[in-house]
Amino acid sequence: MKTLALSLPALSLVATLCLVGCDKGGGSGGARIGAKSKQAQLPAVQVKLPPPPSFKKPHPPEKYPDESYSIYGVRALKKKTMSTEVRVKGFIIDVYTCPKCPKGSTCPACNKPHFYISDRANGPKEKAMMVVDYPEKDPKTKRKLKFEVGTQYYVTGTFDRASPTGFKNSDGLLIWKEAVPVPAK
Secondary structure: OHHHHHHHHHHHHHHHHHHHHOOOOOOOOOOOOOOOOOOOOOOOOOOOOOOOOOOOOOOOOOEOOOOOEOHHHHHHOHHHHOOEEEEEEEEEEEEOOOOOOOOOOOOOOOOOOEEEEEOOOOOOHHHOEEEEOOOOEOOOOOOEOOOOOOOEEEEEEEEEEEOOOOOEEEEEEEEEEEEEEOOOO
C-alpha cells in the first residue's frame, strides 16, 4: 500500500506533463507546419542614418597633368616605378647641412648631401621622400647647388630603396639626376 501511495503522485505528475506537451489546441505550443500566423503586423519602420564617415585621408593624384609623379603616386605605383627613372614634383621641406664644428674640436664626418621633398609645402618629414647622391656643384654651371626650403621642384632620378652611397629607405628614395624649380604660373 505504501508503494501505491508513493507512486500515485509521481504517476499523476507524469500524466500532467504529457497532457501539457501534447496540447492539440491553438495555444502557443510552437510553430506548426502549415499553420498561419495570426500575429498583428507592425508598421514598417524607416531608419534614416547619416552617411558613414570616410576615414580615407586625402592625397594628391598619383600623376600630375604634366606627367610628373607625386610623392604619394611614385610610392603607390612602386611595382611599376621601383628601380626606374622617374620625374617627381614636390616641395623641398628640409635640406641637410653639415653641423658647424668648433675650432680645435674633433667632429664626426658630415653625411652625404641630401634633402627631403613632400607633396605639401608643410608636409611632415616622416611622409617625405629623401633625395640623395646629388653633387655639391651643378654639372652644367659648376656652381654650388642650393635648394630653397618651401620651393616646389621637379626632381628626376632613380626611385629605389637603397643608393650606391649607403642611404636606405624601405618606402623608397630618389637617387638624384636633376632638379629644377617648377615655373611660377
